[in-house]
Amino acid sequence: MILLDRVTKTYNKGASPALDRVSLFIEPREFVILVGTSGAGKSTLFKLLTREEKPTSGKIVVGGIDYDTLKDSHIPMLRRKIGVVFQDFKLLPQRTVFENVAFALEIAGMTRREIKSTVPKVIELVGLTGKEKQFPHQLSGGERQRVAIARAVVRQPKILIADEPTGNLDPRHSWDIIRLLEKINKYGTTVLLTTHNAEIVNKLKRRVITLDHGKISGDQAVGSYRQ
Amino acid sequence: MSAKKKISSKTFAAQKRNRRKLLTFWRVIRYGTDSFIRNSWLSVAATAVMTITLLIIFSAFVTQNILTDTISGLQDKVDMSIYLKTDTTKKVGADLVTELKKLSSVRTARYISADDSRAEFAQSNKGDKSTIAALTVATNKNPAALRVVVENINDTSQLQKFVSTDPLLKDNINPDYKPSFAGERRNTIESIGRAVSFAQKIGLVAGLIFVVISSLIIFNTIRMAIFNRKEEIQMMKLIGADQSFIRGPFLIEAIIYGFIAAFIATGAGLWALYASSKTLLSYQISTQPTIDFVTFYGIFVLLGMIAIGAVIGIISSLLATRRYLKL
Numbered sequence: 001m002i003l004l005d006r007v008t009k010t011y012n013k014g015a016s017p018a019l020d021r022v023s024l025f026i027e028p029r030e031f032v033i034l035v036g037t038s039g040a041g042k043s044t045l046f047k048l049l050t051r052e053e054k055p056t057s058g059k060i061v062v063g064g065i066d067y068d069t070l071k072d073s074h075i076p077m078l079r080r081k082i083g084v085v086f087q088d089f090k091l092l093p094q095r096t097v098f099e100n101v102a103f104a105l106e107i108a109g110m111t112r113r114e115i116k117s118t119v120p121k122v123i124e125l126v127g128l129t130g131k132e133k134q135f136p137h138q139l140s141g142g143e144r145q146r147v148a149i150a151r152a153v154v155r156q157p158k159i160l161i162a163d164e165p166t167g168n169l170d171p172r173h174s175w176d177i178i179r180l181l182e183k184i185n186k187y188g189t190t191v192l193l194t195t196h197n198a199e200i201v202n203k204l205k206r207r208v209i210t211l212d213h214g215k216i217s218g219d220q221a222v223g224s225y226r227q
Numbered sequence: 228m229s230a231k232k233k234i235s236s237k238t239f240a241a242q243k244r245n246r247r248k249l250l251t252f253w254r255v256i257r258y259g260t261d262s263f264i265r266n267s268w269l270s271v272a273a274t275a276v277m278t279i280t281l282l283i284i285f286s287a288f289v290t291q292n293i294l295t296d297t298i299s300g301l302q303d304k305v306d307m308s309i310y311l312k313t314d315t316t317k318k319v320g321a322d323l324v325t326e327l328k329k330l331s332s333v334r335t336a337r338y339i340s341a342d343d344s345r346a347e348f349a350q351s352n353k354g355d356k357s358t359i360a361a362l363t364v365a366t367n368k369n370p371a372a373l374r375v376v377v378e379n380i381n382d383t384s385q386l387q388k389f390v391s392t393d394p395l396l397k398d399n400i401n402p403d404y405k406p407s408f409a410g411e412r413r414n415t416i417e418s419i420g421r422a423v424s425f426a427q428k429i430g431l432v433a434g435l436i437f438v439v440i441s442s443l444i445i446f447n448t449i450r451m452a453i454f455n456r457k458e459e460i461q462m463m464k465l466i467g468a469d470q471s472f473i474r475g476p477f478l479i480e481a482i483i484y485g486f487i488a489a490f491i492a493t494g495a496g497l498w499a500l501y502a503s504s505k506t507l508l509s510y511q512i513s514t515q516p517t518i519d520f521v522t523f524y525g526i527f528v529l530l531g532m533i534a535i536g537a538v539i540g541i542i543s544s545l546l547a548t549r550r551y552l553k554l
Contacts, residue, residue: 050465052465076464076467076468076469077467078467079464079465079466079467080466080467084465084466090458090461090462090465091462092459092462093459094261094262094265094266095261103463103466104466104467106251106254107463107466107467107468107469107472108467109247109250109251111250151466152466
């Protein structure tokens with residue numbers, strides 16, 4: 001599903017690389033947790049997967065798409081196949097819950113009928129039924145993150161990238177979000193999660209990849225994390 | 228059969244693509260109008276700045292027009308005289324006028340007989356009883372004259388050549404009075420000519436400077452509005468929106484700013500023009516031709532303002548979104 005082969009990313013010539021010859025393979029339907037201190041290279045790795053950045057060297061293949069041969073004009077299509085969730089939610093502030101989720105389908109050119117039948121199901125999946133007409137500022141942090149997850153999964157992507165999705169949430173809401181990600185993973189989506197929360201990592205008992213100074217320093221099938 | 232089926236499926240796919248494009252187009256318009264309504268404070272601010280911009284452009288246009296008309300009126304008043312002998316006949320005067328009108332540099336020419344000249348003199352001195360009394364007894368020594376208005380008071384070369392070469396004029400020209408462009412009055416006329424050219428140039432340059440400054444202001448306002456929403460643009464990119472889908476609503480918003488601002492600016496500009504026309508007229512400033520023009524072509528003036536507003540908005544939005552749309 002995700003293949004990185006000796007991927008290096010250097011932002012400035014002469015500076016030490018943000019990622020240094022990183023190789024990894026993630027199977028379809030896997031739930032992988034990426035851990036590491038700030039500056040370890042997690043964000044760079046995500047930016048490479050979403051094609052915000054190009055690698056300095058190495059090969060990246062996601063869902064059968066080789067990034068070396070990917071044209072710029074096809075990048076939006078690639079991104080429609082990858083769901084992304086951010087620590088700061090990144091919702092459209094002037095749009096309702098329904099409109100935020102529907103936006104992901106509208107950009108793909110889906111009809112109004114398709115949107116009207118799909119969006120309520122996803123809103124129900126993330127437990128926000130009844131809040132469709134509310135604006136982001138009327139929701140709690142946990143609810144906002146649920147909207148962001150609904151928007152990320154509404155197109156049924158094969159891969160979901162969640163970058164510190166619990167970073168701004170209290171422990172109770174954090175666990176709600178993690179359970180939701182597990183549920184999505186059970187439906188067949190590959191989940192790649194980054195977190196600093198050791199408790200979450202240790203309780204989930206999933207594959208844990210540790211990044212340190214741009215290099216993979218650990219890759220455990222059932223991993224743990226110590227801050 | 229299979230070929231026919233293949234063509235049908237291709238047509239179907241093309242129809243589906245077109246439907247999607249149309250759907251996306253309507254969505255872009257809806258997103259633009261929604262953003263305009265929901266970001267109400269930003270919309271009011273941007274529309275206000277756009278209104279000021281268009282009002283400045285309108286004012287620059289109107290001022291330039293009024294200036295040109297006033298200057299043109301002044302030029303018409305600056306006529307040049309070629310003095311003829313007192314006994315020049317009306318027929319000779321008429322022939323000379325016909326010849327003068329053939330010159331490309333001459334706008335109008337008319338003949339003033341010696342009698343008309345004396346009548347003019349009497350009219351301008353009607354308060355002076357002793358002069359009027361003297362006129363009634365004295366023989367008319369006033370010269371007849373040809374009054375000429377030229378297209379460009381800075382260029383009288385053609386007229387001067389005419390005076391020195393035309394045989395009929397040579398026979399009738401008054402040797403005691405030099406033509407006004409050749410004697411002491413020449414400097415005065417040339418000074419007026421230079422002042423007119425200078426005023427026209429200054430008017431044009433000032434108008435252009437105002438237009439450029441106001442365009443930069445609205446560009447900056449739209450840029451700031453888009454800068455405020457750069458995270459939104461970033462998010463749209465990351466969930467797979469293509470450039471036209473991201474950029475489209477911003478362009479629609481800018482067009483709405485331009486549309487509303489054009490109505491307000493045109494209305495306010497016309498009102499100000501009508502309201503100030505009497506005052507300006509009392510200072511000998513000619514507003515009537517401009518008022519006639521904007522009244523007769525009102526709809527085109529409005530459409531022009533809408534077009535200018537929309538173009539400034541679109542260019543500003545395109546430039547401002549460009550830096551955030553790099554993949």
